[in-house]
Amino acid sequence: MTFIVFRRLTTIAALVTFALPTCRLAAQSAQLSAKLPRETALEVTRLIDSARALSLPTDPLVGVALEGANRHASAERIVRAVRQYIGALHSARDVLGDGALDAEVVSGAGAVLAGVNTSVLRELRAARPKEPLTVPLVVLADLVARGVPLDTASRAVYVAARARARDADFTLLRRFIEQDISAGASPAAATSLRLRNVPGVTPEDLQTQLPVTVPRRPNP
């Protein structure tokens, strides 16, 4: 009796386990077909299938396509965005490794799209090998988007990561810099100033340079 019940439970659990991804794929495909012109949906689906074959996260790609549809973007632009995103996800995954969280890969892709060099991602991974990089990467991309120069933002996040700053510390750092910028401070000065207040960051840490050279160029 116990064996029969166990066998039945195992069968049902296996069916559910294999059914979930299939349902998810079907749902993604249905969403795209419902919102995009047929040809565009087919092209986007093909691109997403190729991303899936590379074990890249696909939900953000579906999201980009649907965002384009709801913002009434052209088919060409939607396909270009999906293709570009796949490239960034691929770069991030290459650097962060196969064991990276999906969220880390997506955040890393965001940083790459913001103009952050992939070598910075590699150094961040080395500086914070066991803790997820999702929040530091989101903060890095946000700082760049707010006008903090790439080298300043990259170094600040690297120094904080080396000082074992927690996710909450990165969140506060971002918020304080944002407030300073809103109050009229220069983005670079606000970042340098606020980095001093991150718990664990010593005066010596503030002298730390990134092991890689980040080009001093205007943010994209």
Next chain:
Amino acid sequence: MSDPRGDPLARRAAEVLRREQTDERAIERVMAALRERANGDAPEDVDVDHVTPSVAEPAIPAAGRFSLTTWPALAAAAVIFAIGLGVGAAFLAPRETRAINADGATREAAPVSEAANAAGGQSQLVEFVLVAPRAARVSLVGEFNGWDASATPMRHAERGDGTWSVSVPLGAGRHVYAFVIDNSTWVPDPQAPLAPEQWYGERNSVVVVSGGPRS
């Protein structure tokens, strides 16, 4: 002896005996009751169901028959699967599971009863807040609702300070979102990190829910 077809005890006993797989002890007890009735020892209102309490449940349902016991098994499997996902996620990602927002004052995160989402991570209830005093309607759009402006309308606070809010369960990961004011104007969350990608020319915001699957 009266006609057995008119005797309720005999009628019920016959029904019991016709059932499949009645066990021997039950048959004996029914027959004993009938004998007592025939001898005039049993009262008229003998409760046959008490006389035959042990109608045997089939230990193994007949092949090809979808027995009632399948449903508890199905439910148990679902519960075990959900618990397994939760335990697995906790084991694989032994990190704090809370939503990390740009500003804790505006978006509190709390665990929700859903043990697992489709992605296998843990869901968190994340509150989104926007102050828009002049708006007639505000909705939340993001990857989690297919960027559909009609999917997640925000609720206007009764205190009348122009605050709009909505709580949404989000799985672990990085979620991109924006607000849509009066069905026409898309704005990022002024309190949250900006998403660097500007696929269609305008900025979105990011919220991170910790944990989640590895690639």
